[in-house]
Amino acid sequence: MAETESSEVMKKGRAKDTDESYDDDGVLPGEPLIELKDIYKIYVMGGEEVRANDGITLTINKGEFVAIVGKSGSGKSTLMNIIGALDVPTYGEYILAGEDTSEMTDDELSEIRNRRIGFIFQQYNLLMKLNLLENVELPLLYKGYGKREREEAAMEALRRVGLEEKWRNTPHQLSGGQQQRVSIARALCARPSIILADEPTGALDSRTSRDVLGLITELNKEGNTIVMITHDPSIAMYSRRVVEIMDGRIIFDGDVNAYADHRKLQNGN
Numbered sequence: 001m002a003e004t005e006s007s008e009v010m011k012k013g014r015a016k017d018t019d020e021s022y023d024d025d026g027v028l029p030g031e032p033l034i035e036l037k038d039i040y041k042i043y044v045m046g047g048e049e050v051r052a053n054d055g056i057t058l059t060i061n062k063g064e065f066v067a068i069v070g071k072s073g074s075g076k077s078t079l080m081n082i083i084g085a086l087d088v089p090t091y092g093e094y095i096l097a098g099e100d101t102s103e104m105t106d107d108e109l110s111e112i113r114n115r116r117i118g119f120i121f122q123q124y125n126l127l128m129k130l131n132l133l134e135n136v137e138l139p140l141l142y143k144g145y146g147k148r149e150r151e152e153a154a155m156e157a158l159r160r161v162g163l164e165e166k167w168r169n170t171p172h173q174l175s176g177g178q179q180q181r182v183s184i185a186r187a188l189c190a191r192p193s194i195i196l197a198d199e200p201t202g203a204l205d206s207r208t209s210r211d212v213l214g215l216i217t218e219l220n221k222e223g224n225t226i227v228m229i230t231h232d233p234s235i236a237m238y239s240r241r242v243v244e245i246m247d248g249r250i251i252f253d254g255d256v257n258a259y260a261d262h263r264k265l266q267n268g269n
């Protein structure tokens with residue numbers, strides 16, 4: 001990138017960022033943060049092609065709360081792995097915060113992933129031998145932060161999800177909802193600009209799910225861009241924009257009210 005261009009990006013970043021500790025991705029609210037162009041992910045199984053993503057073009061702007069919905073096997077997790085830079089497409093272009101990821105090495109991809117993205121998974125993915133503080137500070141360890149900074153940020157994140165008093169506990173001493181809150185704290189700890197959640201309430205009862213979704217909604221109000229994957233249309237109603245995929249292709253993309261109407265039509269009521 002040319003010198004003038006990069007200093008322009010930095011200026012933009014500074015202009016919008018009041019809180020210096022957030023990932024400074026240089027993207028203004030409402031501008032494209034995630035740009036997927038004609039993404040294909042093709043697996044070959046016993047000579048047969050499986051097109052898990054079959055030509056997906058999608059732009060998500062900074063500050064959006066998007067739900068990606070679709071039936072089992074429709075390609076949601078495949079797409080999330082590409083958005084999260086955990087996997088690369090077979091074909092297509094993925095631009096994340098203005099950076100083309102297509103030509104990146106594995107190291108560059110993991111660097112951009114650690115810097116820009118926080119992950120929340122259905123099964124929490126906490127390390128059972130570590131206490132809550134140690135679990136939550138992990139993303140900062142990968143980013144090379146010192147012990148004190150890590151612990152301060154991790155306690156702050158635990159406080160944010162209401163679990164600071166339990167920091168010494170290990171995950172199996174907690175309920176499912178509490179474990180998911182710890183995983184949200186871990187996602188938040190490095191203050192990424194994007195939070196990717198794959199079925200974040202898939203293992204929770206409905207009341208606990210509402211709490212977790214309430215927390216995710218608050219994060220979005222604070223400026224985090226949220227991409228949430230769910231097979232459950234009622235969970236999608238917490239988002240502001242819904243993208244529905246079927247057989248690896250987008251079949252609906254619109255605001256959440258339009259999605260509710262679209263569902264009523266589909267269900268004939």
Ligand SMILES: Nc1ncnc2c1ncn2[C@@H]1O[C@H](COP(=O)(O)OP(=O)(O)OP(=O)(O)O)[C@@H](O)[C@H]1O
Binds near residue numbers: 043051073079
């Ligand atoms: N590593 C792989 N090798 C071969 N096929 C795969 C692989 N990963 C996914 N697939 C196939 O790609 C398709 C999409 O899978 P994906 O996991 O993205 O679906 P999903 O929408 O997340 O489903 P679910 O709601 O069940 O989690 C499926 O047909 C699946 O079998």
Ligand SMILES: [Mg+2]
Binds near residue numbers: 076077078
């Ligand atoms: Mg999945």
